[in-house]
Amino acid sequence: MSFKKFTFQLHKILGLATGVVVFIVAITGCCWAFKEEIESLYDDYKKVVPQNEPILTPSEAKEIALKTFPDNLVHGTIYKKYDDAIEVIFYDAEPEFYQSVFLNPYSGQVIQIDDHLSGFFAFILKGHMRLWLPKTIGEQVVGISIILFVVIIISGFILWLPKKRKNLKQRVTFKWKKTTRWKRKNFDLHSIVGFYVCSLALILAFTGLMMSYNWFQKTVYLTLGGDKNPTFLIPENVSKHTTDTISNLPIDILLEKLKKEKRNAKSFEIHYPYTKSQAIYVEVSNSKGLYYDSDFLFFDQNTLKAIPSETIYGEYKNTKIADKILRMNYDIHIGAIGGIIGKIIAFLISLLTASLPVTGILLWYGRHYKKKKTIKSPKA
Numbered sequence: 408m409s410f411k412k413f414t415f416q417l418h419k420i421l422g423l424a425t426g427v428v429v430f431i432v433a434i435t436g437c438c439w440a441f442k443e444e445i446e447s448l449y450d451d452y453k454k455v456v457p458q459n460e461p462i463l464t465p466s467e468a469k470e471i472a473l474k475t476f477p478d479n480l481v482h483g484t485i486y487k488k489y490d491d492a493i494e495v496i497f498y499d500a501e502p503e504f505y506q507s508v509f510l511n512p513y514s515g516q517v518i519q520i521d522d523h524l525s526g527f528f529a530f531i532l533k534g535h536m537r538l539w540l541p542k543t544i545g546e547q548v549v550g551i552s553i554i555l556f557v558v559i560i561i562s563g564f565i566l567w568l569p570k571k572r573k574n575l576k577q578r579v580t581f582k583w584k585k586t587t588r589w590k591r592k593n594f595d596l597h598s599i600v601g602f603y604v605c606s607l608a609l610i611l612a613f614t615g616l617m618m619s620y621n622w623f624q625k626t627v628y629l630t631l632g633g634d635k636n637p638t639f640l641i642p643e644n645v646s647k648h649t650t651d652t653i654s655n656l657p658i659d660i661l662l663e664k665l666k667k668e669k670r671n672a673k674s675f676e677i678h679y680p681y682t683k684s685q686a687i688y689v690e691v692s693n694s695k696g697l698y699y700d701s702d703f704l705f706f707d708q709n710t711l712k713a714i715p716s717e718t719i720y721g722e723y724k725n726t727k728i729a730d731k732i733l734r735m736n737y738d739i740h741i742g743a744i745g746g747i748i749g750k751i752i753a754f755l756i757s758l759l760t761a762s763l764p765v766t767g768i769l770l771w772y773g774r775h776y777k778k779k780k781t782i783k784s785p786k787a
Contacts, residue, residue, distance in 0.1 A: 426764035633729035
């Protein structure tokens with residue numbers, strides 16, 4: 408068997424094996440691309456009338472929100488501008504619970520409760536990450552399929568390469584006539600569209616793998632010359648706790664302190680320590696719709712002394728090239744790194760990628776059916 412034939416067989420077998428998975432992951436990726444823009448059309452409840460009064464402190468917001476879900480764990484509280492509601496996030500891993508309570512920052516009134524595990528986008532995310540299967544099974548199926556998809560892209564490009572340079576033009580343009588049969592059109596849709604999207608589809612697959620496998624993420628980071636821990640970790644306190652209960656007062660002082668120091672910040676997400684020995688973790692968003700340039704800050708929960716991070720997740724100004732690239736991964740994956748234009752590109756690439764398994768299966772069916780079709784024997 409020649410190399411070209413082997414590549415074709417490999418491309419065909421892997422394409423048939425992963426076609427449904429690739430289609431679901433790609434089409435759900437399309438739907439996710441404009442999540443923030445779509446949700447902004449019906450999130451008026453997140454806005455309030457500014458008042459000349461002090462807003463709720465993090466400890467007050469936590470106490471009020473706990474009245475709604477007293478048996479669940481408060482993950483953190485998000486503060487934005489003075490005309491934005493305070494969002495208190497609840498999250499439990501087992502059984503999975505993920506809801507937000509929105510409070511009026513002045514009165515403490517509960518404005519809205521959002522369940523992040525239900526609704527259209529929750530459905531889309533479950534399909535994208537695990538095909539609506541149990542988490543442990545679905546995530547592995549998606550991860551392995553992405554690895555195989557990378558092989559499919561590479562083998563597809565090899566098959567696309569023309570033997571002669573003069574045939575290159577017909578591999579990059581559609582030249583359909585009225586007499587062109589649907590099989591030829593389908594072949595062109597598969598090969599030409601595949602050629603145009605292969606490089607960007609490879610980027611989406613690559614960034615997807617970075618989120619699927621820690622070993623892959625660490626390998627890429629070390630290859631880029633990274634010298635920190637790429638895994639997010641919350642450090643321990645520097646001081647020793649001297650009382651039996653965690654004081655909420657320092658965390659309230661911290662928010663006001665950060666607001667004065669980082670006046671251009673878009674939001675502050677305060678994370679309450681889970682234990683007496685754990686530091687306070689604050690995520691400061693510096694750009695709307697982006698995550699990579701956020702500042703991840705850690706403070707002793709008793710003294711508010713800043714604790715430096717030993718991972719790539721620290722202050723953005725202290726990150727190196729390898730750290731920046733790794734932190735950009737999610738923004739690249741959804742196209743947010745390029746603003747609205749980037750999201751449009753990610754949407755189109757995902758949509759066209761979703762078409763490839765369809766045209767590929769039609770190609771296989773057409774050839775397979777032709778081979779199996781028998782000619783009727785003439786009557787005796």
